[in-house]
Amino acid sequence: MNFIDIPSFINTHITKRDVSMFQSDIDNFKTQLTSEIASKSVLVIGGAGTIGSSFIKALLKFKPAKLIVVDTNENGLTELTRDLRSEQGQYIPSTFLTYPMNFGDPVFEKMFLKHAPFDIVANFAAHKHVRSEKDQFSIEAMITNNVFKANSFLDLLLKHKPKHFFCVSTDKAANPVNVMGASKKLMEELILSYTDQIKITTARFANVAFSNGSLLAGYIDRIFKKQPISCPEDVKRFFVSPEESGQICLLACVLGTSGDIFFPKLESHTMINFKDITLNFFKTMGVNVIQCNSDEEARQGMETCLKDKTYPVYFFKSDTSGEKLYEEFYTKEDTLELDKFMSLGVIENTSKPSKKNILECIASLKTLMDTPNYSKASIIAVMKEFILDFDHIETGKNLDQKM
Secondary structure, eight states: OOOOOOOHHHHIISSSOOSSSTHHHHHHHHHHHHHHHHOOEEEEEETHHHHHHHHHHHTTTOOSSEEEESSSOHHHHHHHHHHHHHHOOOOOOOOOOOOOOETTTTHHHHHHHHOOOSSEEEOOOOOOOOTTTTHHHHHHHHIIIIIIHHHHHHHHHHOOOSSSSEEEGGGGGSSSSSSSHHHHHHHHHHHHHHTTTEEEEOOOOOETOOOOTHHHHHHHHHHHTTTTHHHHHHEEOOOOOOHHHHHHHHHHHHHOOTEEEEEEEGGGOOEEEEHHHHHHHHHHTTTTEESSSHHHHHHHHHHTTTTTEEEEEEEEESSSTOOOOOOOOTTTOOOOOOOOOOSSSEEEOOOOOHHHHHHHHHHHHHHHHHHHTTTTHHHHHHHHHHHHHHOOOSSSSOOGGOO
């Protein structure tokens, strides 16, 4: 089994780009980016994840004076620090602090007030997996993180306004079919309702290739643990590299107008099937894939595969709740700006959402979740009242039931 160069594999077989698709816009707006970032104070929440850490690396090229990073993943913050301090020529501001804490906890507010004001605040803390909606408890935790805590944080920011505030979204917020996407759609509506009080932008973008917790990153873990692979054969996705994920967020954060939702200009023909990526992944390693008909057959196949350079993979048709077979970034009702940036489109905030309606939705959800017998279905019913394009796909199966 050959060593695989993941960045090279991403460029060759997934994004099929040798240079970041956003580099042209970074070059075109370099003067403005430098003016808005150099010598400034920055707070990054959720900075230990793939997108958050990639945002930090893109940001540091413009030399801010102060960087505070918050994440609940203490090990992730440790690795971020080791990564930055081990990189030859990497700029790190003299004030660089990491805090393993939840941005919804009281200690976070104490820390925030100590270091405020910030010129730039970027929030990447989110539940991002469709598997995070198996029942009412997992959904409550997801909505609490994606919506309730974001609401409280916005109220804190109003007292100490940054020049730029960015909160990450997802392509799954466009015509949502899962609760995760609907929660991020509600988050979008929430932050957009504050756009007349604070400068806020967000971004929807594609799958980040080999990001933490993703299907593709899981392949490396499975191989390391000598376990078989399972993969949906009918799902297509847009992809960006980790570097590109940080760059689109940086561009949206700094260059956007309050209320803008950014997305990458990716054509539908660039969507890639997970099965094709998987076959190319093993081909690059010099390993033949043995296609199995069940997860049990795949597990049994591990007994002989490593001896003859084969690997068992169970390809299956997607049948879990909330799963879309394709991706989209906007709806036909959205107003688009496609000329300002070479690589980015913008959904313009032409009509500010009603904060009153959004707060009513949040209050209804909190009231429901305080009742003893609330359910997944009852939460979805409340969300559908406020998110009119939410068309939940329920199959009775969730991803935690998959290998």
